[in-house]
Amino acid sequence: MKDRLEEVDYLRAIACISVVLVHLTGVYLYLDTTGTVMKTFFLCINRALIFAVPAFIFISGFVLAYNYRDKEFAFFPFIKKRTKYLLVPYFFWTCFYYVVFVSQKIYQFSLTVFLQKLFLGDMVYHLYFVLIILQFYFLFGIINWLFKRFSSHLLLAVMLVINLLFMKYVHFQYVDRFFLQYLCFFVLGVYFATNYSLIKEKICYYKYGLAVGYVLMTALIAQQYYHNIMLQNAYDVFRNNLYWLGYSLLAILFYYFLALLILRSPYSGLKKFLYKISEGSYYIYLSHPFVLMVALKIIKYEYFPSTALNFLFTLLFVFGTILPTTFLYKTWKKSILNN
Numbered sequence: 001m002k003d004r005l006e007e008v009d010y011l012r013a014i015a016c017i018s019v020v021l022v023h024l025t026g027v028y029l030y031l032d033t034t035g036t037v038m039k040t041f042f043l044c045i046n047r048a049l050i051f052a053v054p055a056f057i058f059i060s061g062f063v064l065a066y067n068y069r070d071k072e073f074a075f076f077p078f079i080k081k082r083t084k085y086l087l088v089p090y091f092f093w094t095c096f097y098y099v100v101f102v103s104q105k106i107y108q109f110s111l112t113v114f115l116q117k118l119f120l121g122d123m124v125y126h127l128y129f130v131l132i133i134l135q136f137y138f139l140f141g142i143i144n145w146l147f148k149r150f151s152s153h154l155l156l157a158v159m160l161v162i163n164l165l166f167m168k169y170v171h172f173q174y175v176d177r178f179f180l181q182y183l184c185f186f187v188l189g190v191y192f193a194t195n196y197s198l199i200k201e202k203i204c205y206y207k208y209g210l211a212v213g214y215v216l217m218t219a220l221i222a223q224q225y226y227h228n229i230m231l232q233n234a235y236d237v238f239r240n241n242l243y244w245l246g247y248s249l250l251a252i253l254f255y256y257f258l259a260l261l262i263l264r265s266p267y268s269g270l271k272k273f274l275y276k277i278s279e280g281s282y283y284i285y286l287s288h289p290f291v292l293m294v295a296l297k298i299i300k301y302e303y304f305p306s307t308a309l310n311f312l313f314t315l316l317f318v319f320g321t322i323l324p325t326t327f328l329y330k331t332w333k334k335s336i337l338n339n
Helices: 006-029 036-048 052-067 075-103 111-120 128-149 152-169 183-194 196-205 207-230 237-264 268-279 281-298 307-338
Strands: none
Touching (some): 006 036, 006 237, 006 268, 036 207, 036 307, 052 128, 052 237, 128 152, 128 183, 152 183, 152 237, 183 237, 196 207, 207 237, 237 268, 268 307
């Protein structure tokens, strides 16, 4: 097999774009100025794309297992390399957001508060993802060892059961950043790497079923979100988790098929564009809430009273700012490293 799987880059780019759109549509979903039709539109888009974080976790497991399929695993060099790439940008952006929040008097300056938010990953709503990936980096050696010695089918089933049992019986404040909540996604990535050719064939064969399943599950979780979160009705947490888990697994498979379609397409410009997004996805992920905050201050509703128009200009501002900035930064960083 070739060393780099291009479709994974395309899937990562799709997930990166999706996570920005989730946060952007989430803002308009709760505005009083958003009418019923537009609210329904934002709700459908928002729920259709919440697979993004599970997809990032899946991609991490897939890429790591694929890269180490014939390579000796050494824990300390692996952790040193991965944590440096993961934690240095995370620390910078946590500091940056804290300075912004202190300057806006959202927080009072406190070293204790800063350290608490740094270690819990809740300075901003999206930073919890870094803590999840960090945990899987520490566990990868064990998971990889298991998949090289035991049946990958059995391990996937066992890990799914463990994931479900955790969702059913374990509840605490920061459960959303504990690895067991996302175990099956990372393990699914390792499973993909172990059975790559067979799974790719199955995904292509069942493409229509995946598409229908994805649409139906999106409709289900959109309805669930509207009744349980927006209308604040009582709900069963475990059942919601089951819906989210099923939806996310179907979405990952469906969008993997789309990534394969892009791979086979003749549109080289689209491929290059998506590759650039994939390459800068971590920086886009870390920085996009700040760009969104700036956009919401500049593109005010009184200037653009149409919700659709306001959303469109905000969308253009966010992507028109963050993508060129990330591309330029990556180009500059490469030139520095090459000199």
